[in-house]
Amino acid sequence: MQRAGQVMRHAIYNIYHYRFDYIQVFALIRLCQFLFFLPVSTIVFKLMLRVTGYTHITEQNIQSFISHPFVILMLCLVIMVFLLFIYYEMGFLFLMAFYQQRGIRYRFLTMWQRLNRKVFSFFSVQILFFIVYLVLLLPLASFMLPLTLTQAITIPRFLMEEIMSTHEGRLIYAVVASFLVIVGIRSILTLPIFTIQPKISIFQSLIQSWRFSKRGLFEILVLLAMLLTGHLLALVGITIIGTLPLYILERFMPSMALMTAGMTLAFLEMVFVVLFTLLQATYSQVMVAITFNTSVLGKFSHVPKFKKRRLKPLSFIVFSVFIALSVMNTISLEKSVYAPDTKIIAHRGYTAGNVENTISGLVSAASAGADLIEIDIQQTVDGEFVVFHDRTLRRLAGKNGVIANMTLGELKTLKIHANGFSDKISSLDDFIEIAKALNVSLLIEFKIHGKETEDALPKLVEKLRAYKVLDSYYVQSSDPQMMTQLKKLAPNLRVGIVYALNIGPMVETVDFIALEESWVTAELIADLKQQKIDLFVWTLNKDRSLHEFIEKNVNGVITDHPDVALDIRTKQSEHQYFLQRVLNRLQFIF
Numbered sequence: 001m002q003r004a005g006q007v008m009r010h011a012i013y014n015i016y017h018y019r020f021d022y023i024q025v026f027a028l029i030r031l032c033q034f035l036f037f038l039p040v041s042t043i044v045f046k047l048m049l050r051v052t053g054y055t056h057i058t059e060q061n062i063q064s065f066i067s068h069p070f071v072i073l074m075l076c077l078v079i080m081v082f083l084l085f086i087y088y089e090m091g092f093l094f095l096m097a098f099y100q101q102r103g104i105r106y107r108f109l110t111m112w113q114r115l116n117r118k119v120f121s122f123f124s125v126q127i128l129f130f131i132v133y134l135v136l137l138l139p140l141a142s143f144m145l146p147l148t149l150t151q152a153i154t155i156p157r158f159l160m161e162e163i164m165s166t167h168e169g170r171l172i173y174a175v176v177a178s179f180l181v182i183v184g185i186r187s188i189l190t191l192p193i194f195t196i197q198p199k200i201s202i203f204q205s206l207i208q209s210w211r212f213s214k215r216g217l218f219e220i221l222v223l224l225a226m227l228l229t230g231h232l233l234a235l236v237g238i239t240i241i242g243t244l245p246l247y248i249l250e251r252f253m254p255s256m257a258l259m260t261a262g263m264t265l266a267f268l269e270m271v272f273v274v275l276f277t278l279l280q281a282t283y284s285q286v287m288v289a290i291t292f293n294t295s296v297l298g299k300f301s302h303v304p305k306f307k308k309r310r311l312k313p314l315s316f317i318v319f320s321v322f323i324a325l326s327v328m329n330t331i332s333l334e335k336s337v338y339a340p341d342t343k344i345i346a347h348r349g350y351t352a353g354n355v356e357n358t359i360s361g362l363v364s365a366a367s368a369g370a371d372l373i374e375i376d377i378q379q380t381v382d383g384e385f386v387v388f389h390d391r392t393l394r395r396l397a398g399k400n401g402v403i404a405n406m407t408l409g410e411l412k413t414l415k416i417h418a419n420g421f422s423d424k425i426s427s428l429d430d431f432i433e434i435a436k437a438l439n440v441s442l443l444i445e446f447k448i449h450g451k452e453t454e455d456a457l458p459k460l461v462e463k464l465r466a467y468k469v470l471d472s473y474y475v476q477s478s479d480p481q482m483m484t485q486l487k488k489l490a491p492n493l494r495v496g497i498v499y500a501l502n503i504g505p506m507v508e509t510v511d512f513i514a515l516e517e518s519w520v521t522a523e524l525i526a527d528l529k530q531q532k533i534d535l536f537v538w539t540l541n542k543d544r545s546l547h548e549f550i551e552k553n554v555n556g557v558i559t560d561h562p563d564v565a566l567d568i569r570t571k572q573s574e575h576q577y578f579l580q581r582v583l584n585r586l587q588f589i590f
Contacts, residue, residue, distance in 0.1 A: 004222045008230075011285030014100045015278065021096065023314070025108075026277050029089050037085055044074050049504060056504035060480065083122060083130060091115045091195040093284035098196050101289060115195065121202055129202045133191070136184040185220060186213045192287045216290060223286050231279045235272070239586075242268050243579055250577050261578035262330030265585055266322050269329075272586065333581055340572050342549070343556035344565045345443055346370035347539050348389065351560050355396065355416050357387045358423040359434055366438040370562040372474065373435065374443040377428050379452045384408035385428035385460065391449055404451040432467045441469070443536075443558075445498065446477040457482065461490045476514050476536075483510055496536065507531070512555065514538055517545055525552060543568070547584045 015022060051070045054061060065071055092111055099106040121127065187209050194205035213220060246264045250257045349361025350368055357375055365373045376389040386408055393401040396416040403411070411425045428444070435442050446460070453459070464470045476496040477483050487495040487510060496512035502519045505527050512534035515524075520537055528535050534555035540546050541560050546568050549557050559565045571580070 004219060004226060007223060007286055007289045008226055008282075010101070011097075011282050011289065014097065014285055015281050018096070018100055022277075022281055025092055025096070026281075029092075032085070037081065040081070041078060044078055045504070048074050054504075055507050056502055058499050059478075059501045062501065080122065080127075083127065083134070084119070086134065087119075087122070087130075087191075087195075088115055090191055090284065093281060094192045094195045094288055097285045097288040098192075098292065101285070101292075114198075117198070118194070126202045129206055133187055133202070133206060136180060136187050185217065185224075186210050188220065189213060189287060189291045192284075192291045196288070196292070212291065219290055223290065227279070227282060227286060231275065234275055238271050238275070239268060239583075242271065243582065246579050246582065250579060257578050258334060259326075259330055261333050261582055262328075263322075263326045265329040265333070265582045266325035268582070268586055269325060270318070270322060329585075333578060340550050340553045340569055342553055342569060343371040343536075344369070344562050344569060345372040345374050345536060345556050345558040346562040347374050347558050347560045348376065349373055350562060351418070353421065355418045355421050355423040357389055357426075358416070359426050359430060360423055362431060362434055362440075363438065365562055366435075366440040368563045369566050370440070372441050372443045372556065374445060374558055375431060376445045376447050378403050378447045378449060379456050380408045380411065381405055381451075382407045382409075383453045383456075383459070385463070386411050387426050387428055387431055389447065391447075404449045428463065432463075432469060436467065436469070441472045441474070443474040443476065446475060446479075446482070448477060448479045448482065457486050457489055461486070461493070464490070464493065474512070476512070480508075487511075494534075496534070498538075506533075508533060512536055514558065517549070520549070520554075522552075525554060540565070547572075551581075551584060 048065075048068075048071050049055065049057075052065055052068050054065060057065050066075065092108075092115070095111045095114065096106065122130070187206060189209035189212055190202070190205045193208050194200060194202055197205070200208075243264055246257065246260050249260050346361075346365035346368070348356035349358060350364035350370070351361060352364075354361035354364055362373055362375070375387050377385045377387055378391075380386050381404060384407070386403065388396075388403055388411070390396065391403055393399045393403070393414065393416075396418060397414050398417070399414070408427055412427065414425055415422050416425060431442065460475070461470070464473055464475075470490060471492050474494040474496060475483075475486060476498050477486075478498045478500075480497050483495050483497050486493065494511045496510050496514055497508060498514040499519070500516050502515055502524070506513060506524065508531075510533070513528060514536040515538070517537050517540060520535070525535060536556035536558055537549050537554055538558035539560065540549060540557045543564065546557060546559065546561075546565050550565070550569050550572055557565055
């Protein structure tokens, strides 16, 4: 612990002593990221769409898209640039830390040339080891370095929810996650070793990292824990202090609240960027110190006067950025003062205290105040519609049996169980009758299993028409062709397509799109609004996600917690304190 504390103090001292060098390096990195890599990636993606003839990428066409020769070539190019970006970004930081800890003078040009000498490794089989290394460190990197390109690389939440929905899935996830964490920490020193030692390959660096971490694993864990704990405490402390004036003014001088909120948000945004940057710099210092066993600081002289003069232009830049952000945030916060009309859609009914897709869940969702209740239907072997999500009975009924091979009568006699509750399977007719009695509308998702009758869609339309709900219900499916056909059969019916993945602009002929939250962007929201196509986002079960999309006023949020979503929508009114809006914005950004 004493050694870990000394390493941490030395790291902080070095960063402060060379603070102007770090400002220059991080400014250059961010400029390259936002002015080169991100625009080039966008241009390359649009070029791939144009060459392949696709308008956007979904789960239906992604396989054929990525198998196109031009796309393969462009993806390899983008991956190569991405890897080189990470190599130069972290390489500069590791080399700076190495020279600083030994009191050696350095120049940026010299470090650039030194890094260039090892670029050939990225054009050989060695790149595979570097990719493995990054994959192993991805969970840690996405948490510690949220302002780098790793931020956007995440596992879609709906996949995580599916994995965590069963005991076996949770067990497998825990085992795999534990294994990856251990292997990742054992490999964490690979990049500092590779960038600093002049004659060593990526594979040799990986081996050395494993050998060193075998005896120094505890020290690495202690330093990482200290680093992350200190960072978290700084974030919380500065947030509390920074928002205190807004908290007081909102209660005693509400007329000043809007302007103060804009300035508070600008201040915290800048502080968060600085703290995340310091985290990245401190991480590089710590990794180099424990890799090369730095024991004492180099001998430093006083900071030269010419460095002190840099404070004036730097202060001017910081003040200008603060003013610009304050103005933009004030305008944005003022526009966010509205009562959102986002529909709250109960996912498979209200599953808290009920089994999914049951009459009980329907009644509970209606009682909770949901605007729409989403249910799943399938066609049975006798051509009827049953309300059930899975293709088989295994998960909910604990029996072998395929829905498409059973009659509605057989299914309605079965009991289903979930979370300690039990219920019965019901028909679509049962649901519509109860929904009409409760005066609530349904969002019906047609689950396609491939054994539907030829008149399945006309039969569904006639059923909705007979119940006089054709103009008030919604129907969606993951089959675009069927939904296009359904729209032609019933122009008054609100028809939508469900996507688990989407990259790029969407051009559709349906009334709404239901898209998994990981792929929803501000550009897509604006694009769909311009086309007058509604957007339903699924499945939002975290307060943060609900806050985000309700504040963005998307047309609908599909959630297992309609009561929470309704409460959040109610609070998103002109009477809500700006402090909560500021905290919500910070959550979205970081």
